[in-house]
Amino acid sequence: MKSRLRRSLRRLSVAAATVAAVGALTAVPAPAHAADNPYQRGPDPTERSVTARRGPFAIDEISVNGGIGAGFNRGTIFYPTDRSQGTFGAVAVIPGFLSPESLVRWFGPRLASQGFVVMTLTTNGLTDTPESRSEQLLAALDYLTTRSQVRDRIDPSRLAVMGHSMGGGGSLAAAAKRPTLRAAIPLAPWSLTKNWSDLTVPTLIIGAENDNVAPVAGHSERFYDSMTNVPEKAYLEMAGGNHVDPTAESDLVAKFTISWLKRFVDDDTRYDQFLCPAPRPNRQISEYRDTCPHS
Template sequence: MTALIALATALGLALTLLTAAAPPAAAADLLSQGRPATSSSTENAATPASAAVDGNTGTRWSSTFSDPQWLTVDLGSIATISRVGLRWEAAYARAFQIQTSDNGTAWTTIYSTTKGTGGAQTLDVDGKGRYVRVQGTQRGTAYGYSLWEFQVYGSGGGTSPGNGIPDPTTASLEATDGPLTTATYTVPGPSGFGSGTVTYPTTGGSYPGVVLMPGYQGTQENLRWLAPRLASWGFVVINVGTNTLTDDPAARGRQITAAGTQLIALGNAPGNPLSGKLNGTLGAVGHSMGGGGVMAALRDDPRFRAGVPTAPYYPNVNFSSVTDPTFFLTCQSDPVAHGDTYAVPWYNSMSQAEKLYIEVPGDHLCPMTGYGDKATQGKWIVSFLSLWLRGDTRFSPFLCGAVRDADKNNTSLVTRWMDTCQF
């Protein structure tokens, strides 16, 4: 009996030691939130693909009312996928698959069911890929497919240089053009805005879209300098002419939304140079009343995920509800839209947004073509949109930390700088 007790004690101690020595299982990371998302269709402008990966359970993606339909998220690089979360709206999938792909073309199914019940689902899966999609093949209702959230968990993922975009440097970001070759395309039959010229990367791959909106009495010339800079760093840029030169900020906001809608439609349509170029994520840059329009688009259109209002003008409007990353670029000697009048109060009121505020020397025209320091303005705008529209953290040091301090502390270059770093 004594020997048996001793043996049991020894075995128990050994098991305790083995258990203590075993490392805990690695926690799965949420890889999909805020990443670029695309879909086979959307029911309307208020239910874009991006709404299913924004972390907001009050926004959703919904498709048209037909089978099949899909929603895809780009994780940025190949990742190991261990779990998928689906939070369905009432319009759910009875039959669907979870699929992964390294290139967005060849797909591997890692989960399949024909007995979906909707609601909140957590699926344990085992797969690898840069792209993950939910492919609905049979609707559970007469409506389409609708997801409040599509969450992909695992390890890896993140930013991949991809599409020929090398690591940025101060010199490369301050150059007139970035690393990608570009071309232009005139929008046929603009709908909801006056005119549009698109500058886009000629390399393969899909990219975020950016709308450029001029100010009062302005034309596409206002922000012409910015279009090729952004496009050559991996954006599809539509430079917009307004319906009339006197359109107010509210009208310019609606035209930004209309231009974004048509840009995505061109990306989804065959037979034009933009086919397949848009990943469904949108941003906007605007000057003066166009900057006010950017704020309206961020407030009113969930497809727009980041904005750069420059010398923005929009009297008697509260934008405290804007939660998307916003970069205010203002001019120190601006007699029309000084930062203290518009941008600073908006900045201070936006308690839920990541924010950057930079004031530079010059008057109201300082962000326009032919005025101001375009090397640094371009560097900041490209970095901000690369970080928040592509999730490319390689650009963060130019906005936060030691690298940006050379700009921030140069009083001949920057007269006021505020931010919510670290981002």
């Protein structure tokens, strides 16, 4: 009787150990990167996803009239409709000298569908200075985070600015005034201010090789070289490009703006692969400089 009992107990012990071992082999751990970064949004990126005309998020849009006291004229807000993933970072985008909102409007749906709230702007005046445009960018961000219909969808600690030409100079000035911004992306920037050594916001400058309005030697390249205190920076020069080319919808500009915003607004290191190592000169890129993002 005792021997039979001992044999039964041994069999039960072996069975329990087997079940435990199988369970350990078949358990699927949660992805570490998702748990480590609460700001990560969307699936793992690929070359195809960062150049797609639309990203994984369905979007909607709202027309906004700023009016007197708002600090900006009017614009359009593009935002992801998904509420299941928490809040999103936000970006304000402003055009350049004599340019309408339509010139930069394509950034709205393209960036929003990748997981950002985006506001493209009509300037107070077509001839507004970079200084004035910087104030309009910051006013738009303040509106987005405090008064807009989508304020509850936005993380106010994760904001960025973009702009073209004088709007690019404005985006640099906005970043200098508000160092809590997560990213700045000046496109063919124009500014009389040449020294940006006080800037501390991660900045991607996109210039154009044949720009005769804001020649890169006196603007984009000079601005980049003066940024001695930014934690990360990059300079992309479009091969054969003119002053307007950085605002024309293209997979090249989309890829690098999306990757820069994802990396620094969302702290998403999955996008390092598109920024580092630096791309070599090719038919689209005549020059690329960077500090190479540190994960």
